[in-house]
Amino acid sequence: MKQILIKNAYIVTMNAKREIYNNGSILIEGNKIKAIGKVEKNLIAENVEILDANGKIILPGFINTHVHLSQQLGRGIADDVDLLTWLRERVWPYESSFDYESSLISSTACCVEMIKSGVTTFLESGGQYVDAMVEAVKNTGMRAALSKSVMDDGIGLPENWVKTADEEIETQKELFEKYNNSADGRIKIWFGLRTIFNNSDELILKTKKIADELNTGIHMHIAEIAAENDYVKSSRGNSTVEHLHKLGALGPNLLAVHTVWLTDREIDLFRLYDVKVSHNPAAAMKVVLGFARIPEMLDKGLNVSIGTDGAPSNNRMDMMREMYLTSLIHKGRTLNPKVVPAEQVLEMATINGAKCALLEKEIGSLEVGKKADLIILNPNTIHSLPLHDPIANIVYTMSSENVESTMCNGQWLMKNREILFLNEKELMENLKQKSKEIKEKAGIVLPNRFPVIDII
Ligand SMILES: [Zn+2]
Known part of the structure; x- marks a missing residue:
């Protein structure tokens, strides 16, 4: 089964004790978390995908x-x-x-x-x-x-x-x-x-x-x-x-x-x-x-x-x-x-x-046996540094731009801000066109908030 190992991260588990692993690792096998915190070498397969998350924060999705x-x-x-x-x-x-x-x-x-x-x-x-x-x-x-x-x-x-x-x-x-x-x-x-x-x-x-x-x-x-x-x-x-x-x-x-x-x-x-x-x-x-x-x-x-x-x-x-x-x-x-x-x-x-979601046994925290639904936050942006108090920083300072990667069910959906399963630019074009069509079909006309002058 496919394994992914994320190393050297600040892992906020949200488990019952709310434990945080500083410089911790998380091993994902298939769609589940196989090990977290200190990962024993004998659990790691030879063909594992390794990601160094030094300086980054991992949270449950x-x-x-x-x-x-x-x-x-x-x-x-x-x-x-x-x-x-x-x-x-x-x-x-x-x-x-x-x-x-x-x-x-x-x-x-x-x-x-x-x-x-x-x-x-x-x-x-x-x-x-x-x-x-x-x-x-x-x-x-x-x-x-x-x-x-x-x-x-x-x-x-x-x-x-x-x-x-x-x-x-x-x-x-x-x-x-x-x-x-x-x-x-x-x-x-x-x-x-x-x-x-x-x-x-x-x-x-x-x-x-x-x-x-x-x-x-x-x-x-x-x-x-x-x-x-x-x-x-x-x-x-x-x-x-x-x-x-x-x-x-x-x-x-x-x-x-x-x-x-x-x-x-x-x-x-x-x-x-x-x-x-x-x-x-x-x-x-x-x-x-x-x-x-x-x-x-x-x-x-x-x-x-x-x-x-x-x-x-x-x-x-x-x-x-x-x-x-x-x-x-x-x-x-x-x-x-x-x-x-x-x-x-x-x-x-x-x-x-x-x-x-009635899924407490499967998701919501990072624990062995739970589904591998997690995100990696990169705090290294001008709007979120310094990082004196990481938990407060996540809530009060960071924005969605700090979400670097998103994984659900052991699959990367976004990696380094890139959506992996579709062409985002194409989606945006379809979205613009379709939303206009629907607005016309529904007969919705929005008043201009300021005078608009068409320059020909
Ligand atoms: Zn509603």
């Missing part, structure tokens, strides 16, 4: 727990607008004009951007063309839990998206049978619940039942805006989380995204049922959802991870930038510099993300 692959081509179509305009006049018309090919280009571009910021695993909250997302994940070599965008209820939906609860469940069951554990086990299929605005109780109950039976996850936007709780209270009698609790839909396989508007009791309910949380700081500020009570959730022992959300609401798929924001916004909100410190942010982006 980041886990982005909330992404919209099919929104990547819509970056920049909905800036500086309110949420309803964002959704109904820009993002929905844009996304509903997609076909398989645009979905594939969008997904591939999103994956490449993530790989360049050190992401090896992501949780996708749902597009219309799951087949195209599967193909993108297969081609890019990443690890992902994919779900369909599932909506059976609610106002303002594009016509071709309205389905019954049974139709939505059936389609997802087929996708699960076809793709779960495909691409060498890198692809998982989850069940999607877009948001309670667009999901009936019947669908929520059926989703919970089938996801439990199939032992897979559920990805749902929860308590995203204040108006969501008002809507659920007036239509169903309780806030979103209280209502889900009443339905019996809370559980350890539920990933709750955003969770901005939670009461103390709702945080306690999440703890009780081990509901997982994806915090998306950039999107929460840019689309003005509000500030999630993350320090309070962490204090109560909730498993909180980090997500970027989609390109029209962030607008970057950059986990390095997201880690920085995660720490800063809560210090600012609570006026306490000690909340959400760098080491906790790193936990959120790695091991906590693995728990959200």
Whole structure:
């Protein structure tokens, strides 16, 4: 079996003791970590590929727990607008004009951007063309839990998206049978619940039942805006989380995204049922959802991870930038510099993300027997030196440009900043052309922000 040995690195393992190996080595065999720290010579095969990582930092690959692959081509179509305009006049018309090919280009571009910021695993909250997302994940070599965008209820939906609860469940069951554990086990299929605005109780109950039976996850936007709780209270009698609790839909396989508007009791309910949380700081500020009570959730022992959300609401798929924001916004909100410190942010982006992905035994830390999902950071850039406190430097100082190489499942996806599985320039050309076509098809015209004079 193929072996890779990376030597002389500063290895941040994120194992249970959070051990760091200074001047350590890591031996990869096939898709797994065979040895770490001090690697005994008798374990190393003759034809091993050796990489000297002197002066570099090795981390587990980041886990982005909330992404919209099919929104990547819509970056920049909905800036500086309110949420309803964002959704109904820009993002929905844009996304509903997609076909398989645009979905594939969008997904591939999103994956490449993530790989360049050190992401090896992501949780996708749902597009219309799951087949195209599967193909993108297969081609890019990443690890992902994919779900369909599932909506059976609610106002303002594009016509071709309205389905019954049974139709939505059936389609997802087929996708699960076809793709779960495909691409060498890198692809998982989850069940999607877009948001309670667009999901009936019947669908929520059926989703919970089938996801439990199939032992897979559920990805749902929860308590995203204040108006969501008002809507659920007036239509169903309780806030979103209280209502889900009443339905019996809370559980350890539920990933709750955003969770901005939670009461103390709702945080306690999440703890009780081990509901997982994806915090998306950039999107929460840019689309003005509000500030999630993350320090309070962490204090109560909730498993909180980090997500970027989609390109029209962030607008970057950059986990390095997201880690920085995660720490800063809560210090600012609570006026306490000690909340959400760098080491906790790193936990959120790695091991906590693995728990959200229901893959804690396989990824999220660098340990013998786990999958070889890792990144190499090169701190030798003018914006990140000197390196007095490496963990703090990663979170507060480095950017995605410091991610030198990315490996998933024992395969290099990016080496020395070069994407190995496709021609990035070609992808960018396709992306520019396709995004323009879709914008025209969806009839979206953006006003000029300054007078534009065409020079002929
Ligand atoms: Zn989202």
